[in-house]
Amino acid sequence: xxxxxxxxxxxxxxxxxxxxxxxxxxxxxxxxxxxxxxxxxxxxxxxxxxxxxxxxxxxxxxxxxxxxxxxxxxxxxxxxxxxxxxxxxxxxxxxxxxxxxxxxxxxxxxxxxxxxxxxxxxxxxxxxxxxxxxxxxxxxxxxxxxxxxxxxxxxxxxxxxxxxxxxxxxxxxxxxxxx
Numbered sequence: 001x002x003x004x005x006x007x008x009x010x011x012x013x014x015x016x017x018x019x020x021x022x023x024x025x026x027x028x029x030x031x032x033x034x035x036x037x038x039x040x041x042x043x044x045x046x047x048x049x050x051x052x053x054x055x056x057x058x059x060x061x062x063x064x065x066x067x068x069x070x071x072x073x074x075x076x077x078x079x080x081x082x083x084x085x086x087x088x089x090x091x092x093x094x095x096x097x098x099x100x101x102x103x104x105x106x107x108x109x110x111x112x113x114x115x116x117x118x119x120x121x122x123x124x125x126x127x128x129x130x131x132x133x134x135x136x137x138x139x140x141x142x143x144x145x146x147x148x149x150x151x152x153x154x155x156x157x158x159x160x161x162x163x164x165x166x167x168x169x170x171x172x173x174x175x176x177x178x179x
Contacts, residue, residue: 015041018128022117058136
């Protein structure tokens with residue numbers, strides 16, 4: 001795969017929160033091998049035993065989650081969805097994409113799965129990912145900075161007036177529905 005590169009793993013200077021050895025990386029269902037997963041403040045990296053790997057910056061990561069589905073052939077793992085394409089493109093795949101994707105607005109999506117040999121590390125891996133992702137809020141999400149653990153106040157943020165009078169049971173039963 002052409003996106004695999006040789007680089008030095010992140011260390012404490014890069015804000016390394018978690019280093020998970022013996023972790024299998026799976027890209028869109030294809031195994032890349034077993035290596036070490038590095039969860040640092042600036043990026044998520046994986047390197048195999050030969051020193052080849054990849055690094056993902058947090059703004060490209062749209063979702064991360066723990067999969068506890070034991071019926072999945074991978075078993076429990078850390079799931080990461082990225083808004084970028086990471087597979088090596090061939091002439092055939094480009095032709096297939098042009099036929100399948102007539103929607104120019106669709107963002108490319110790549111799915112990574114990280115399967116540690118030590119399943120008890122999954123929770124710590126997920127927590128580290130959450131901490132690092134929080135350091136990189138989505139710049140397109142206007143409300144991401146406004147949430148401080150309090151209930152969302154529609155009037156304060158959207159300028160809408162909200163009628164807070166309670167409804168009475170049966171109040172809307174005689175309404176005509178015209179579609």
